[in-house]
Amino acid sequence: MREQGYESITTELKWVCDKSHHSAVGQSFFFIGSVVGTVIFGNLSDRIGRLPALLLATLAGASGDFLTSFVYGFPLFAFSRFVSGLSTDTMYYLMYILVFEYLSPKRRTFGLNIILAFFYCFGLMTSPWLAIWIGNWRHYLWLASLPALGVLAYPLFICESAQWLLTKKRYERAVQCLKWVAKFNGRQVEDSVFDEFVKYYREKGNEELKLTSDEDTFMGMFRTPHLRRCTLSLLLKSVIITLSYDVINRNMEGLxxxxxxxxxxxxxxxxxxxxxxxxxxxxxxxxxxACGALLVGGIITTVTGFLIAFLDPKENALLLAVMIGLGRYGVTVSYDAEIQYAAEIIPTSVRGRALSNIHVVGLASNSLVFYVIYLAKFYKPLPSIFISCLMFVGAGLCLTLPETLNRKLPENLAEAEIFVKPGQCFSLCPKREKISSTTI
Incomplete structure (x- = not known):
């Protein structure tokens, strides 16, 4: 059956009756690919750099979509969806980290969220209409995979993260990147400033080397008590927010x-x-x-669930659409606030790996999405009630995390352990902290 004249792969290849499971299995391979890709490219971003990992992830996803458009059988479909899944969310996270590590604390919130507010919003709103206009899933995938070729030009316009280069003790390359950024912004910076900058980080690196010769790893976040508690809170919050986000966004039918x-x-x-x-x-x-968004989002989701249960969808389509939009609004604020919050808590040395692993744990909750939606068979508002309870738990978990506003962010695990100590938690009042001019 076609929806709005759009011919899907299920319609074209007649995956019905005894073949109806093919689409679901293909999506399972897509999910497996997203888990594998998040781990691989997240680790690569901390080893070879943010920019090379971003290029590889984006091209992998585009290749998978392009390959999918030529399939006529299930085995190749499953393989191509796995390849396409390798870049799901990963390319978004890597670009997010790259932008995050170049923005000053004052401009970080504006720079990161203005992109989501306009460009991501535009993409989400137009993609369903493009699908209807194109009318065929193969042609749609061709169109969707072409823009990814633009990443080949990224090295001409985007620098590697200077913060990451500093953690790898590649000081000269970090200075080159900062000089390029200063030139692009029309700022004149004396060479003596960069000399002092390099001297500061060399001395800091030598001091850290005396204390420990071990390289920071994601598992190192579980070795010390305060950082372990904080990491477990971030992992659980990722599960709660990802599950809530996916249930609210996928539950679009029958309305x-x-x-x-x-x-x-x-x-x-x-x-x-x-x-x-x-x-x-x-x-x-x-x-x-983060706490307020989860709290308000939980209340909106509960109200929406009861309205869907007791109102006629045809007679109240506009009201239900508005309430669903408000529900998506609440969970979107929670999701976007969580990304920046987690990125600021996690130290630079393991940011790529840690964010990707935390995200993988969140992705694992996707396997529960359809079970949560299925709860409506027993009592229609039950999925909304369940998600609301999770969001309230997530709001409570926020209280166990440190405030990051107006504070110098940690660059390694040793600094992170001090950063997240209990004295900085269980308070909603941001504290001001003087940030040295030699740090970026």
Whole structure:
């Protein structure tokens, strides 16, 4: 059956009756690919650099989509979906980290969230209409894979992360990148400033080498008590937010309108979600933003669940669409606030690996999405009630994490252990901390 004139792979290849499971199995391979890709490219980003890992991840995903468009049988379909899944979310996380590590604390919230508020929102809103306009899944995948070729030009316009280069003691290359950025921004910086900068980090690196010769790893985050507690909280929060995000975004059918149109219309929530973070996060702090978003999102989700259960979808299509949009708004604010919050807590030396591993744990919760949605068979508001309870637990977990606003962020595990000590937790009031001019 076609939806809005769009011919899907299920329709074209007649994957019905005894073959109806092919699409679901293919999506399972896509999920496996996303887990494998997140781990591989996350580790690569800390070993070979953010930029090379980003290029490889993006090209892998595009290759998978392009290959999928030529399949006519299930085995090749499963393989191509696995390849395509390698870059899912990974290329987003790697670009996020690269931008994050170049922005000053003052501009970080604006720079990161304005991209999501406009460009990501635009992509989500237009992609369903492009699918309807193109009308065929093969042609749609061709169109979707072509823009990825643009990453080949990234090295001409984007520098490697200077922060990552400093953790690898590649000081000269870090200075080259910073000089290029200064030139692009029209700023004149004396060579003596860079000399002092390199001297500071050389001395700091030598001191750290005397204390320990071990390289920082993700597992090292579990060796010390305060950092271990913080890491476990981040892992559990990732499960809660990812599961909530996916359940709310996927539960689009049976609501009185086309899933294509409903997805497009409710995607506009990314615009106010981005602006909400821009207006509030630097004032109430990362912890207050993350905690408040989960709390409010949980309340909205509960109300929406009961409205869907007791109102006629056809007669109240507009009201339900608005409430679903508000639900997506709440969970989107939570999701976006969580990414920046986690990135600021995790030290530079393991940021790529740690964020990817935390994300993988969150992705694992995807296997529960359809079971949560299935709870509606027993009591229609039950999925919303379940997700709301999880979001309230997530809000409580935020209280166990340190505030990062106006504080110098950790660059290694030793600094992170001090950064997350209990005295910095269980408070929603941001503290001001003087940041040295020699740090970036």
């Amino acid at each position: 009185g309108t086309s899933p294509f149109k409903l997805f497009s219309y409710t995607s506009i929530n990314y615009l106010p979600a981005g602006w909400t973070i821009l207006l509030l996060q630097n004032n109430i702090g990362r912890k207050g933003m």
